[in-house]
Amino acid sequence: MSGPECCSNPPTLNPTGGAGHVHSLAGFRTYFTGNPHSNRAVLLISDVYGFEAPNLRKLADKVAAAGYYVLVPDYFHGDPYNPDNSARPIPVWLKDHGADKAFEASKPLIEELKTKGVSAIGAVGFCWGAKVVVELAKVRLIQGAVLLHPSFVTLDDIKGVDIPIAVLGAEIDKMSPPELLKQFEEVLAAKPGVASYVKVFPKVSHGWSVRYSNEDEVAVKAAEEAHQDLLAWFDKHLK
Numbered sequence: 001m002s003g004p005e006c007c008s009n010p011p012t013l014n015p016t017g018g019a020g021h022v023h024s025l026a027g028f029r030t031y032f033t034g035n036p037h038s039n040r041a042v043l044l045i046s047d048v049y050g051f052e053a054p055n056l057r058k059l060a061d062k063v064a065a066a067g068y069y070v071l072v073p074d075y076f077h078g079d080p081y082n083p084d085n086s087a088r089p090i091p092v093w094l095k096d097h098g099a100d101k102a103f104e105a106s107k108p109l110i111e112e113l114k115t116k117g118v119s120a121i122g123a124v125g126f127c128w129g130a131k132v133v134v135e136l137a138k139v140r141l142i143q144g145a146v147l148l149h150p151s152f153v154t155l156d157d158i159k160g161v162d163i164p165i166a167v168l169g170a171e172i173d174k175m176s177p178p179e180l181l182k183q184f185e186e187v188l189a190a191k192p193g194v195a196s197y198v199k200v201f202p203k204v205s206h207g208w209s210v211r212y213s214n215e216d217e218v219a220v221k222a223a224e225e226a227h228q229d230l231l232a233w234f235d236k237h238l239k
Helices: 054-065 090-096 099-115 128-138 155-159 178-189 217-237
Strands: 021-025 028-034 040-045 069-073 120-126 144-148 165-172 196-205
Touching: 028 054, 028 099, 040 054, 040 099, 040 128, 054 069, 054 217, 069 099, 099 128, 120 128, 120 217, 128 144, 128 155, 144 217, 155 178, 165 178, 165 217, 178 196, 196 217
Parallel strands: 040 069, 040 120, 120 144, 144 165, 165 196
Antiparallel strands: 021 028, 028 069
């Protein structure tokens, strides 16, 4: 169901990291950053390591600096995957944290944002989070989507998407290999009314965009490029 690359290079979690703050919204502890009066919001939906990952919060702050109100919810309610806990390997942990549950839990959060005057919502999913984002996209609860090195996203999922969507993948990735992303691209290209963008980053591995090592110059440069692609996508399609 999931390979070791889903869990490679685990971050050192930091509950107080980032320029934003944490408080509750719609039952989630959530990291908020950016202008709360912006009518454009972006949800960042994490990989299995959750919302306290430093690189994820750093990216949230970067997106916020571009003018968005950014939210990073704790979908795992204080229980991110712990690779040191041998009693709960990733298949066992995933049984408690299915993307289907996260999708349902996202609905009141999105409704709450709308009551605060947000008129356009984008969502970004990393690895595990990409499956949640694609489910939100399929029922048009969001207006724009970006998937980074997705896990568990199928061709049928992509067939069900009819909002602007970008898929940014890695050349070295067993979860979403370049061959699968090519199929995603072909399916999306056959939808003339749906804006889409698929890109495979060379020489990087699954998870690189938020789990890069600062000593890995190739991964750092590719992550920065992916972040700029993400911002460009929302600037174009999130109005």
